[in-house]
Amino acid sequence: DAKTTQPTSMDCAEGRAANLPCNHSTISGNEYVYWYRQIHSQGPQYIIHGLKNNETNEMASLIITEDRKSSTLILPHATLRDTAVYYCIVRVPRGFQKLVFGTGTRLLVSP
């Protein structure tokens, strides 16, 4: 599985957009980019995934660069409840999925 690099921590003001970057320069053609988050003392929560096109759902948007070597998760209007650790994972969605979580980005949303 391709390795990912994320900043250790980020801050965001409540109501503003939170843009969380992820570098995956060794990504291969059949690997998808997945994002999960983990709110303190809870299990991880799936957010969004994509292959090469930008994706949007009710939680977030995912922007993947044309060369697919990096991506950005966008929370358009961050709330205090979005404070969590965000994980970027790159892998092929085969059979069963062995997720390898790195250290992620700790996002702190402040009033």
Place this chain on the structure above:
Amino acid sequence: ETGVTQTPRHLVMGMTNKKSLKCEQHLGHNAMYWYKQSAKKPLELMFVYSLEERVENNSVPSRFSPECPNSSHLFLHLHTLQPEDSALYLCASSHEASGRYNEQFFGPGTRLTVL
């Protein structure tokens, strides 16, 4: 609510005790997972069950014994644990099928403390 429940939510046990963690998924998934999350460490995959057969065991000590009686239930039996086994134990499930994206849905976890 993710459709994956875990009981108990908190557990304190002595090193000589035997206890079991339970996970149940209500999503119709056919793969289930146990993860361990120690303080300030990334999640570590412990076991994977696909179609009720164990398909992965990540060099987990034998004091942890998983059981998957059916596609909706997963247990983790614990015996003679060590204090360093104290962690958050997370269960997850996914639907294993070609053409699907296999996102995993996690339960809330069991916070285990071994005294």
